[in-house]
Amino acid sequence: MSYHGSDFYDNDKNFEKYMERRQWQENANDTLEKPVIRQLLGDIAGLHVLDLGCGDAGFGVELLQEGCASYTGIEGSRNMVEAASSSLADYKNGTVQHMRMEDYAYSRDTYDVVLSRLALHYLQDIGGIFRSVHQTLKPGGRFVFSVEHPVITSTLQPSGTRTNWVVDNYFIQGYREQQWLGGTVHKYHRTVEDYFRVMQEAGFIVERLRESHPVREYFVNEETYERRRRIPLFLFLAGRKSE
Secondary structure (H helix, E strand, O other), rough: EEEEEEHHOOOOOHHHHHHHHHHHOOOOHHHHHHHHHHHOOOOOOEEEEEOOOOOOOOOHHHHHHHHOOEEEEEOHHHHHHHHHHHHOOOOEEEEEEEEOOOHHOOOOOOEEEEEEEHHHHHHOOOOHHHHHHHHHEEEEEEEEEEEEEHHHHHOOOOOOOOOOOOOOOOOOOOOEEEEEEOEEEEEEEHHHHHHHHHHHOEEEEEHHHHEEEOHHHHHOOHHHHHHHHOOOOEEEEEEEEOO
């Protein structure tokens, strides 16, 4: 079957496979992506946070435990929303809304931080989302996000352990398909320059650009660590709304 973004996780088998993969001790999300996101976010105590494509909101629970004033997750997958609701059940200041991020009402000057982890590469139009994020941030608020690295999305390949890292069609932006966990997933490729430019066009002061440089302490297996040093899996950008 073919899936668009969050629809993939509403197939129960896909959802189960994904959640099982996330439990793997050296999964790429926890060893490569999450440490950089944490560094870019910094201290979130007392801040109001909006998370676009929040998944099961496990990260939201961590932010609430660290003292963020409120956490709002937006998620398009019904299965993920159910998991997120369960995760946030004990937190009065933590909520999740079942909708696509394109359909969310971005009220003005509301949040201190808008976060998105590995969700924006499913969208055809990120310019509209970035402008909405800029609108909903308070003056001085920050936007932090991660996406699959463009050297990956440029030439998507079937799932499995890759032994070569051919980069092709890099400057041909747009639609891509990937065979993943038994289904066909739709994604959109854009270059590093594109992400940077669209942030600036939306009004952000771009403050940081990071890649998923592996840190040895997050890996148990030396072979996995060495493999992760071959190519960047994720791209990160952090921007600020002017005061």
